[in-house]
Amino acid sequence: MSLPDRLADALTAHTRVVLVVLLLATALVGAGMPMVDDDSSLDQFESDSAEAQALERIEGNFTSDQQENATNVQVISRDDNVLTKESLLSSLEFQQEIRANESINSTLVEDQPITGVENVVAITAIRNDQAADLNQTRAGLEDGLNETVGLQRQYEQLNESSDESDPEYQQQAAELEAQFDAVVENATVGLTENQTAEYEEAVRQARQIESQRYEIRSQTESPEENPEYQQLSDQLEGVYQAGTFGVLEDEYAALESDEQPPIDEQIEALENLDDEEFERTIEETLSGDADDNFAIALMATSYDPGSTQADVRMTSLTQSSDSDGAEAEAMGGVDDRIVESQLQLHDLAESQGHEQEYLVFGSGVITDEIDRSMGDSLAIVGPLALLFVVVALFVAYRDLLDIVLGVVGIAAVLVWTFGFMGWAGIAFNQMFVAVPVLLIGLSIDYAIHVFMRHREQRETRSRSETQADAGTAGDVRGSMTVALAGVGVALVWVTATTVIGFLSNLVSPIGPIREFGIVSSVGIVAALIVFGALIPAAKVEFDEFLEARGIDRRKRAFGTGGGRFSELLTVGSTAARKVPILVLVLVLVLSAGGAYGATQVDTSFEEEDFLAEDPPAWTENLPGGMSPGEYHAKNDLEFVNQHFQREGSQAQLLVEGEVDDPDALAQIDAARDDAAESSVAYELATGEEDVQDPLSTMERVAAQNESFNESFHAADTDDDGVPDENVSALYDQLFETDEEAASQVLSRTDGGDGGDEYDAARLVIGVEGDASAADTTDEMRDIADGIEDGSDGRWTATATGDPIVSHIVEQDLLNTVLESLLITLVAVFAFLAVAYWLTGNSASLGIVTLLPVAFSVSWILGTMYLIGMPFNVLTGMITSLTIGLGVAYSIHISARYSLELERQGNVWSALRTTVTGTGGALLGSAATTVGGFGVLAFAILPALQQFGIITALTITYAFLASVVVLPALLVLWTRYFGPEVSFDPSGASGPTPAASDGGTPASAAHDGSKNDGDGE
Template identity: 40%
Template sequence: MTRENLVRRIAGLVVDRPGAVIVAFLVVTAGFATGLPAVSTDAGTEGFTEDLPSTTALEKVQGLFEPPFDPAEGTTQLIQSSQNVLAKPSLLRMLTTLERIEDDPGFRVESTSSAASLVAQELDSTATTLDAQVDAVERASPEELDLAVDRAATNPAFRALLSDDFNARAGTALATIALVEHALPTDPPSAGSGSDDPLTPLQVRMQSVVTADIVVFGSGVLAAETTTVIADSLLIIVPAASLLILVFLVYAYRDPADLALGILSLAMTLVWTFGFLGLAGIAFTQLLVAVPPLLLAVGIDFGIHVVNRYREERVKGLSPTVSMDIAGRQLLVAFFIVTGTTVIGFAANASSSLKPIADFGITAAVGITFTFLVFGVFLPAAKVWTDTQRDRLGIPSLWQRPLGQEGSVLGAVLPVGVVVARRAPGVFLVVVLLVAGASASYGAGIDTSFSEDDFLPRTDQPEYITSLPEPFRPGEYTTPETLDFLEENFESAEDDVVTVLVEGPLTEDFALESIQRAGRDPPSTVITDRRDARAESIVTVIQMYAERDPEFARLVARNDIDGNGIPDDSLEEIYEALLDSPVRETTLTYITEDFRSARIVYRVESDAEQREVAADAVTLSRRHRLTGTATGTIVVFQAVSDLIFETAVDSLVIALVLTAVFLVFIYRLTLGMGSLGIVNLLPIAVSIALIAGSMRLLGIPFNALTATVFSVALGLGIDYSAHVIHRVAEELSETGDVFAALENTTRGTGGALTGSMLTTVSGIGVLGLAITPILGQFGLVVALSVFYSYASALVVTPAAIVLWARLLAAWNAVRFETAVPGQHREG
């Protein structure tokens, strides 16, 4: 079947059997609606960090060791703050809170650890239960308590659980962290349960159990609040976008029936897409919050084009059936071109090794395909059926005049690109390309970042958000303040450290010396004590315990050949002595029982650049004689940042190449002019270059969501230029006059594009109202890319088409003279 026959059959089905088309689409909508209840959410950053080498190393560290501070999977942190958390009242509040939690079987507690427990055990070494520890603290005199705190202060695990202001001499600290380890259920949460983190219900309920000076924190609280942020963002964005979209749709359609059909089609598209998510088992992440506005953008564009092109025929006095048949045959091809290139743009993200970005690309590509079907088939059928009934019943249409019609104000402004193309198309394009090149060169320096903060609400929400009335006003979020508190008060917080996992026979004579030498004269971002990196390792434990135990100190001295305090011989005997001592648990936080894996935690400058810290961590790992692997949150997040940049570049290259091939093929197939495909890419390349420069100018980095902006700009931007070029080609085939074709296109199609641009920019721009910074940045850059694409399509494309037409004419003239020697054309 030829392309013409296929288009004719689809257009014929729409106009000849509109009722059957409407019923079929409603049935399919009902089918997709069954998937809506199965849509689940996936909050947080875990999806970005899966399967990275640094993440694998971090998981190995968490599995092999029992860090005194770093919360492992299945752990809740209880953060206590007061004038002195080591005073008896504070110690008792922490211990009684832990006892209350442990006694509740619903919390599934396996173990607890706290500074209060360590103090109690210094008071009474037999106090192994929380009840006994409470008794020990209650019985202790002030002098006994001070002495117990003083003894506990020599334990690195005790220090790690206290804030940076801990004063060992005075025995005071303003904050402490206790850890509660849970036995997690083996069955995963059911779909649609909200958060996939099994700790969420435990930690949310625990918030009602703790005392006023204790804050519950952990992955479950983070997941719960992130899920709430998604819901709150949607509650603000969707009504705001709907209101703005409604205003522009009223202007674009100016007819209640057309407005109702447009809104119904948009709703149908969203039901299909979200139903697909549920049926396909794709969790709804914060990145997917951007998909509905994108679908609305393309859907609105298609809808306005259908109605506007249809009205261009109706004003000639043609019937609904004939008008839609003419409009449908033209628009189906244009819609197919737009859909194909847009799907390529979005689907290019599926090449990303970051699962959330890949899911975003797949979901957006599927959603755009659904948009094409709904607005390319259902809306025209519904429009024909509605207008046929109107004509039969004698109900007049309120507005049939197309946007941008000659004589209107808009119609006078839209052909500005044609005016430029008449006068100096070549000079204009050279200037445009120079500006685009400069913008792209400047934009090459865009920063790349990845941080958990991107997905969290701002600590200080703007007044226009906090002053919203119920139910739109967002709730109170504790996570940002808690994370800030941890970062400011705990040096051992994960954001200020990097870890090196060392693997190999740690009983070799050189093993400990190698660990010590690796930290000598460290890179610039690592905090130092004189010449050595400030670090904690098995060497730290050996030195600490040697100060407390004279017998162990003699063992170390006997095996310390060079007298630097680090044993060189009989390392297995030294490790065994540590495991048989009171510091066994601390020892196991830095070395495994088989003596083949160790971890070294290096302190780094909190204000250092993430990229520099990660690079320095790799440098430290390579200094070890045994196999060293750099890991930790900073290293993992930098690895994600690097992948985000690679995703942005790779997806853009893939999308550009595939789009070029597709456009050349489709224009060759449909119009017999494949070179138009290259012309079609020019305004898009200009738009992408401008958005790159704008991002750097506005200080917007590549992050988990803005990394998709190039493919999004390509996908949405191709929409505008494809409509212009396809309409020009159709007009050229009828008139043969390139300038007349451009005039008709910029007024007819340009009017629809203007309505689409205004609606899309406002609809996507409302993402700036999102509670999380990442969505606001995405909304801004996509709105800019849409505007640049619109302007390029109407201003740059006419000049490009004029030059293309001249080059084509010159090429045909050369071919004619070559084919017919001695023949010369007149003029």
């Protein structure tokens, strides 16, 4: 007795033990299901590439203009004109409502959490009023000092011309002192006590200096030429400075402060502006003349600077992503509190629709939509897949008990699979939405093959023997033993090859793809255990129980017994008998076309791949639990990309090495120009590109700080705008002057001798939101190469940033496709060759079995090209999936053909038995699998829709290849490489020979050699 026979006999002889053991194992493994977490973050798809590592170094060594552990939300106002006073006031009032919402307000950072055009305009109005009042006060202080100097001259003239003891002198002197006091009193109205004291000191010093100057003038004809007089004049100028700007130093500093006045003050300031003042303020704020163009960055790229007309503008909210209290559960890399607050912000914005339309776009909103789309997709496709399988099983089985057992088996497989994920700590992500459908479609194949072979066996025995002579081979246990022994080897081979196909994804550098391969492999093994042991044991127990009570459980196998299905399934065997060469030629031509199309398939890894579009109208009629929600993020993303620079749409160049070398700075300057001219660079409304680097930072700081400005220009000895000496010292001064700005573009380390060493610099280049990752990567890499030219290894440059890291993922996906294809083909070929050789067949039969699968791979890739479907994180696995799934169909056909050829000895009768018996089971399994995957077309996630469509086509191609192409290959193999059997054409006609082990004995069938008949 062979090993498969012994295993099958042991299983059917101890069905109750099998049931108890496997049910306990299912409960144990299933205990891990509650431990399955979810993760929808796209960061998990990033590989450990040089570009990703460079981005990590940037995040660790540089600061960002965005606060640490913070995320931005873009609130975009849309209306006919969003620059009217009413529109800006409405936005400020909306900000008050945001602040009043505790859930939202608690997530906002402390420093300038909300900034919009409305704030900038209102603050400009406030600052203008403050500046006007301040200038008026300063002018009053200056006038007082002028009056003081004039009064002091009168005082000196009085002293010069009068006797101090003269009563008239004393009276005039007292009047002058009173005037001095009046000057101080008038000039210091509204000032604080300290400011008044400072001004009084300035008045005292001015009187003293003017007294000294008067004395020199009275003694010298040309006092301006007197050095002492000039020195006193300079001192008097300093006193004026101290008595005006010095007294008001805090007020002038407040004008330059970034701190925002309270919202109610901003609202009041706007309300107090008349129409002319309002338009003047708008023009001033949005003229684009400011050094940092901050307000312009909040306007769309189509905005005309200085215009008072615009249909869209932006307000930016900054939220802290730190967990509040207990560590918050992460949802796709975004705190759940952030997600919840952004959803509340979205609802709050929706309630403002009667004022003006608001669009809320942020990582929390995107995370919510991705998470909901996964849940909604499962809610729709899960029941549909199950319903389709039940209907298909009803057609194939026509038996309620077998259908129930199939559904129970599917549930057990899912419990094993998700239980394993929980125990292994594998999070549920976008890709794993396909797993339930994948396992529903695949695992039921095992049941169909076992059940159909079991039915064939019982049907065969009932026809060939009397009940008295049937023996154990015709009863429930005996038939199941024969069925498991007959199909068991093929099932093990199918499992092994399918697992090989999935595990080939372990070569992928993308973590979720590797995890998908592992989980799917575990699911397939679980399907073999459940449908190869648990469900057969349950079927034996139930069938025996029912038959003991007089209920006949014998059923006809699908595809046997004649009829339209049987005739349809014989198309392949007929073509193999009549025109095998023609079949092969047509297949080769079709495959060549598919191979060409395969080279043209694009690769995609974009956020849009994971964002759902608004569900179609028919979903509104689904039951409450299946009805999906609304989805706007994809359209909103397109709108944001079209009008604004989106957070994360930045490329970065990391320069490492001797970045304080003047030559390095010159290369960075050239790179800045190249970046600005790049076709992917984001252009502000002013027409300028958004590029930040050490030079632009120094230029901005120099425009604001006189001392650094002098040093900056002194270091530029050739006046080309790029410092060429003392660069390290200039960097030191930059950090002293504005450390926050400097640390965004320069990285320094402790030199060990009290000084700093600069080891890295970066350029941040804003890119168009709709620019392709490939174009961005190519252009940034060219710029990086330009920085390295001529550096002699003194510095290196790496192009990185989110768009470039995304392109690396695209490349990794393409490499995964190619590598997994090669590995799967080689591994499956080796496995089949060895397996067939060990079972007494020629190893060449393994090649023949695999060829139709290779053909179907080219067909499916060509189809992807024709319908414009790219490789993404799901469709990128289609090659290994095609081989893993498709080879199952070929194995079942080849294994059955080999078995029937040995038993019947005639090529045509063996082929006819194979395509009607096993082919019928394959048709049933293909129908359930195609339907299971096909329902993914109704998923909300676009990537899942594509995966479902292309996988359903894959199964269809694999089935057609196995029942149409493989028979012709098997005939050719038998003729030239196979055993000595009969080619007598009479075996192709008449009734289908008995299936399974009930065929004609080989000895009786060998009525001719393999050259008997020409096969045509």
